[in-house]
Amino acid sequence: MAQTIELEIFRYRPEQESEPTLQSYEVPYNEEWVVLDAINYIKDEIDGTLSYRWSCRMGVCGSCGMMVNGVPRLTCAAFLKEYYPRKILVEPLDGFPVERDLVTDMDMFVAKLTSVSPWIIRNEGEEKPLEEGTYLQSPGELAEYKHYSMCINCMLCYAACPVFALDTNFLGPAAIAIGQRYNMDSRDQGRDQRQEVIASHDGIWHCTLVGECSTVCPKDVDPAGAIQRAKLSSTTDYFKDLLMPWGRRT
Amino acid sequence: MSYIRKVPNTWWLKRKPYTLFIVREITCVAVAGYCAFLLYLMYALRQGPEAYAAALGLIMSPTSYVLHVVGLLFVLYHTITWFNVTPKVFVFYVGEERVPAVVVAGAHYAGWLGVSALVAWLLLGTGTPG
Numbered sequence A: 001m002a003q004t005i006e007l008e009i010f011r012y013r014p015e016q017e018s019e020p021t022l023q024s025y026e027v028p029y030n031e032e033w034v035v036l037d038a039i040n041y042i043k044d045e046i047d048g049t050l051s052y053r054w055s056c057r058m059g060v061c062g063s064c065g066m067m068v069n070g071v072p073r074l075t076c077a078a079f080l081k082e083y084y085p086r087k088i089l090v091e092p093l094d095g096f097p098v099e100r101d102l103v104t105d106m107d108m109f110v111a112k113l114t115s116v117s118p119w120i121i122r123n124e125g126e127e128k129p130l131e132e133g134t135y136l137q138s139p140g141e142l143a144e145y146k147h148y149s150m151c152i153n154c155m156l157c158y159a160a161c162p163v164f165a166l167d168t169n170f171l172g173p174a175a176i177a178i179g180q181r182y183n184m185d186s187r188d189q190g191r192d193q194r195q196e197v198i199a200s201h202d203g204i205w206h207c208t209l210v211g212e213c214s215t216v217c218p219k220d221v222d223p224a225g226a227i228q229r230a231k232l233s234s235t236t237d238y239f240k241d242l243l244m245p246w247g248r249r250t
Numbered sequence B: 001m002s003y004i005r006k007v008p009n010t011w012w013l014k015r016k017p018y019t020l021f022i023v024r025e026i027t028c029v030a031v032a033g034y035c036a037f038l039l040y041l042m043y044a045l046r047q048g049p050e051a052y053a054a055a056l057g058l059i060m061s062p063t064s065y066v067l068h069v070v071g072l073l074f075v076l077y078h079t080i081t082w083f084n085v086t087p088k089v090f091v092f093y094v095g096e097e098r099v100p101a102v103v104v105a106g107a108h109y110a111g112w113l114g115v116s117a118l119v120a121w122l123l124l125g126t127g128t129p130g
């Protein structure tokens, strides 16, 4: 008989149950399969009622994040063979409200992301006219923020963050990393504007540096590093303002 | 209606990195405790020879030895875990090359070693009773 592996899946169907349950499925074990393949198999062959998100199946779209045996993973990048022969527990990303089965409500995340103004801000009147062409940047200037720009908004870092789980007001890893991505961009002038959100109590100062956000990030964005660097530069600003109030930053 | 999952009070036992994080946070109690203890020693010193001798007597007790060993382990854990994250905070470039993490953390360890050596020399090298 062909080998099989057991998947235990978090189910929540608001129209029929008020509390989530776990449901077990036995699927064929294939060394080349990732957890998402197994879930797709369940959906296609065993139980079409299962709801979850996915799209690219190649670690790009960031929509297939789930808790796999308690750890936030992109299910399209988590191989069955990492777990076999143990059973695999699949749950929706921690910290987010669950809409149905493995589908979380990500409105909160989108709002946080928008709040850091994730676009290039220029001072009033300092926009370069189109005919003058693009803003040039050296490889060194690009290197300053490039790894932050790799974020695929998969929210694994949020699911790994106990601070966010305990208080969802926390701006959280990816939003801060993306804010930093623009702050560190030589073409941008919007840092002061972003500071209001990033340097607030619900921003960087809420972070206690657990560091798991960076560990689980599939794109090596290192949000924990971004937050600590933002703390350092905010502290430097504070002392500069304190010691040299006449030299206020513009 | 979306379902909100409650975070159990035991969340930090669920995964090893969380447990280690909580241990790191708790170790700061040892750091603060030892600072308070040093302040107490200084206070005793100011009270005169008798009070200071009494304080020293306290240090020599077996309980104090045990507390010192436990305290030392906590403070070491605290220092090492924090030093290891310093490369996340301090990012330097030499030209276009980023200074590697080991160098940044290594500089902290070197500084630590330097200060420890200085203290050891002051206490042991100069013949002052330690």
Ligand code: SF4
Residues within 6 Å of the ligand: A150, A151, A152, A153, A154, A155, A156, A157, A158, A173, A174, A177, A213, A216, A217, A218, A219, A220, A221, A222, A223
């Ligand atoms: S920082 Fe990393 S883990 Fe967080 S959303 Fe971006 S890619 Fe995902």
Ligand code: FES
Residues within 6 Å of the ligand: A054, A055, A056, A057, A058, A059, A060, A061, A062, A063, A064, A065, A074, A075, A076, A077
């Ligand atoms: S399906 Fe797109 S990242 Fe996994």
